[in-house]
Amino acid sequence: MEAVCPLDYRYGRKEMKEIMSHSARINRCLEVEAALARAHASVGNIPEEAAEEITRKATLEHVSMERIEEIESDIKHDIMAIVHAFSEACTGEAGRYIHLGATSYDIVDTALALQMRDALDLLDGGIASLMDALSEKASLHRDLVMVGRTHGQYAIPITLGFKLAVWLLEVHRHRQRLKELRPRLLVGKMSGAVGTSAALGDRAFEIEEYVMRELGLGVEEAATQIVQRDRMIEMLSALANLSVTIEKMATEVRTLQRPEIGELAEPFDALKQVGSSTMSHKRNPIMCENITGLSRTLRGFLIPEFENGVQWNERDLSNSSSERFVLPHALILADEIVYKMTAVMSGLVVDRNRIRKNLDNAGPVIMAEAVIMALCRKGMGRQKAHELTRKAAMEHYDGKDYVQALIDRDGVAELLSREELASLLDPSTYTGKAAERVDRVLEIVRSP
Numbered sequence: 320m321e322a323v324c325p326l327d328y329r330y331g332r333k334e335m336k337e338i339m340s341h342s343a344r345i346n347r348c349l350e351v352e353a354a355l356a357r358a359h360a361s362v363g364n365i366p367e368e369a370a371e372e373i374t375r376k377a378t379l380e381h382v383s384m385e386r387i388e389e390i391e392s393d394i395k396h397d398i399m400a401i402v403h404a405f406s407e408a409c410t411g412e413a414g415r416y417i418h419l420g421a422t423s424y425d426i427v428d429t430a431l432a433l434q435m436r437d438a439l440d441l442l443d444g445g446i447a448s449l450m451d452a453l454s455e456k457a458s459l460h461r462d463l464v465m466v467g468r469t470h471g472q473y474a475i476p477i478t479l480g481f482k483l484a485v486w487l488l489e490v491h492r493h494r495q496r497l498k499e500l501r502p503r504l505l506v507g508k509m510s511g512a513v514g515t516s517a518a519l520g521d522r523a524f525e526i527e528e529y530v531m532r533e534l535g536l537g538v539e540e541a542a543t544q545i546v547q548r549d550r551m552i553e554m555l556s557a558l559a560n561l562s563v564t565i566e567k568m569a570t571e572v573r574t575l576q577r578p579e580i581g582e583l584a585e586p587f588d589a590l591k592q593v594g595s596s597t598m599s600h601k602r603n604p605i606m607c608e609n610i611t612g613l614s615r616t617l618r619g620f621l622i623p624e625f626e627n628g629v630q631w632n633e634r635d636l637s638n639s640s641s642e643r644f645v646l647p648h649a650l651i652l653a654d655e656i657v658y659k660m661t662a663v664m665s666g667l668v669v670d671r672n673r674i675r676k677n678l679d680n681a682g683p684v685i686m687a688e689a690v691i692m693a694l695c696r697k698g699m700g701r702q703k704a705h706e707l708t709r710k711a712a713m714e715h716y717d718g719k720d721y722v723q724a725l726i727d728r729d730g731v732a733e734l735l736s737r738e739e740l741a742s743l744l745d746p747s748t749y750t751g752k753a754a755e756r757v758d759r760v761l762e763i764v765r766s767p
Contacts, residue, residue: 330613331651332658338437339647345387346379347430348401351534352417353377355425355509358529362522365416372413373405381408398423420518420526422511424634428546429507431646432536435554436505438650439497445657446494446561450487452664454761457483461757464747465582465674466681473681475688476746479669481753484760486568491764493561500557504550506537513633514542548628548638551646555624558617558653565656566614569607572663576604581673586666606663610656617652620645683721683744684712690725690735690743697734707731 322328326336337343353374360370376382382405391400398418406414418426461480466473509527510516516523531538539546575583587594587602594601623645627638687708694704711724722740726732735743742748 326648326651331655335438335441335651335654338434338441339650342379342384343434344430345382345384345401347433348398348426349377349379349382349405350433351426351429351507351530352402352405352421354530354533355419355421355526356413356416357533358509358526359416359419361529362525364520364522364526365419369411369413369416372409372411373417376405376408376413383408396423398426401426420511420520420523421509422544424545425507425509425511428539429509429530429534429536432505432507432546433534435646435650436501436535438654439501439504439554442650442654442657443494443497445654445661446490446497449657449661449664450490450494450764452661453483453487453490454764456480456664456667457487457757458761460669461754463669463671463674464678464750466678466685466746473685475685476678476750478750478753478757479674480757481750482571484757486564487764488760489564490561493557493564496557496560497554500553502537504554506539506546506550507531507534508539508542508546510539510542513544543630543632544634545630545638548624548630551642552624552628555621555645555649558649559621561653562614562617562656565660566611568660569610569614569663572667573604573607573611576607580677581670582677583670584668585663586668606659610659610663613652613656617649617656620649624649678746681746682715684715686744686746686749687712689749690740693739693743694731694734699730699734703730 353370356365356370356373359365360367382401386404386407387397387400390403391397394400394403402418406417408414409417457480459480460483461478463479464476465479465482466475467477468474507530508514509519509530510523511518516527519526527538541547572583572585574580576585584602585604585606592602593599594603594605623641627641627645630638690708691701691704694708695701707728707730708725711721711728714724715721722737722744725735725740726737731740
């Protein structure tokens with residue numbers, strides 16, 4: 320069958336797609352079934368040799384995907400198809416003990432937790448690489464003065480290093496959130512059809528704890544037929560939040576890559592890369608645009624997972640089909656946008672000449688706040704200082720020299736000389752604690 324989903328042929332890293340693949344899901348289900356058999360053997364419910372045989376055969380080397388699909392096409396139940404194919408692969412009577420006392424979602428949700436653990440491990444490595452790239456660039460451009468912008472208009476000076484440090488600390492918080500939610504997310508269940516463990520008997524708690532200890536997972540202490548979906552909702556929310564930051568970074572880079580600004584640009588291979596099929600001069604910010612589209616797609620999966628938290632009684636099947644899309648796609652896309660943003664930040668093109676030119680083009684009026692504060696230090700009231708600098712700026716926009724416009728305002732010449740005013744209009748003197756804030760952010764993200 321020809322591929323339909325772009326994740327099959329265009330987006331997503333191989334490593335993440337392997338973790339969230341169908342075959343990986345089946346492998347994890349087999350692993351959980353084997354852990355359950357060992358748990359039963361540990362309390363004397365089944366023979367030790369049966370548990371050993373089940374464990375030996377708990378891989379796709381022994382349990383054929385083709386056989387699972389063949390059985391499922393007949394019986395119309397995916398987990399029971401795995402159980403039957405697994406039982407057939409075991410010698411002797413070991414197969415009769417597979418899935419003993421369990422319900423399907425004991426296996427499915429516990430296997431899913433193992434996949435999500437691996438996925439979050441890989442994603443964490445990607446976030447760490449992005450933070451390394453941001454840290455390097457923030458340190459490199461710590462003191463590079465550029466014009467800040469608010470409402471799309473010139474504001475006051477900042478440094479490029481500070482802009483990058485804002486992003487860096489935000490990504491750091493996302494990394495912390497994803498680490499903090501792991502104990503709540505990475506749990507499994509082995510408590511049966513409605514969560515009461517009735518089929519597992521008096522040793523039910525021991526069996527469940529054994530399975531989760533073997534697999535390195537926490538225990539869902541109060542489940543229905545499924546692990547409660549607030550856990551997955553929290554992860555999806557964190558991934559959606561992460562995507563907002565990544566898209567914000569992409570949007571800023573491609574905004575500042577506009578030819579009329581030209582301060583930053585994503586990397587572009589001038590020797591081979593094509594920008595347009597007809598406009599051969601183009602150097603389009605396609606990586607940042609790609610990140611933007613994928614980020615929006617990722618956030619689109621958030622609502623379905625919220626809906627999956629609503630189940631009839633002790634559960635229905637409405638989450639199953641949805642989550643086969645939502646969870647793998649969200650994790651693959653999150654990893655993809657982090658990976659691509661790392662490439663953007665690692666190869667970020669910084670045009671210092673354009674940054675300086677734009678700072679000059681912004682003109683002396685962007686230093687109005689510095690003049691206000693100087694007048695206040697000399698004794699003028701803040702409101703008066705604000706109004707007279709505002710009026711001077713309006714006159715400057717009409718063509719008048721800004722220093723002269725200031726001097727002509729009532730009370731300014733008595734407090735500040737022309738030379739003092741000129742020195743106040745130097746953008747490099749008015750970046751506040753931007754450089755020191757970069758240092759503080761770098762210290763925060765580098766601390767254990």
